Amino acid sequence: MSSILGACGLNCSECIGYKATQSNDPEAVAKVAAEWSRYFNIEIKPETIYCDGCMVDSNRKSRFCPQCEVRKCVVDRSIANCAYCDDYPCEILTEFFKEAPCIQGRLNEIRAELGK
Numbered sequence: 796m797s798s799i800l801g802a803c804g805l806n807c808s809e810c811i812g813y814k815a816t817q818s819n820d821p822e823a824v825a826k827v828a829a830e831w832s833r834y835f836n837i838e839i840k841p842e843t844i845y846c847d848g849c850m851v852d853s854n855r856k857s858r859f860c861p862q863c864e865v866r867k868c869v870v871d872r873s874i875a876n877c878a879y880c881d882d883y884p885c886e887i888l889t890e891f892f893k894e895a896p897c898i899q900g901r902l903n904e905i906r907a908e909l910g911k
């Protein structure tokens with residue numbers, strides 16, 4: 796499966812919500828909803844799990860995508876992801892690196908390819 800990068804550089808195609816969506820298996824989606832409900836200690840309904848990737852042109856977005864500050868910023872700037880941003884790495888993103896350290900290396904690789 797080819798990678799689908801989110802606005803922040805996370806690999807959406809590795810996300811269990813994305814995988815369950817693509818499997819077209821309602822039971823797999825319900826399982827993810829139950830797992831995330833436990834993890835985040837909130838009720839997450841299965842219908843809010845469906846997602847094709849946060850920057851993919853599709854109506855299926857997880858409940859987390861519209862709330863994400865990084866995604867909002869990337870969409871406002873009309874860029875593909877943070878690697879393309881002239882203000883990289885900003886404060887929001889630097890904070891996010893602490894939660895998801897893998898994205899920093901990925902974004903830096905893209906920037907190197909872009910000659911940034």
Ligand code: SF4
Nearest residue numbers: 801802803849860863
């Ligand atoms: S919704 Fe936010 S955290 Fe999730 S992949 Fe997109 S930019 Fe990253």
Ligand code: SF4
Nearest residue numbers: 865868877880883885
């Ligand atoms: S300002 Fe930060 S969050 Fe927004 S696109 Fe640039 S690096 Fe990403």
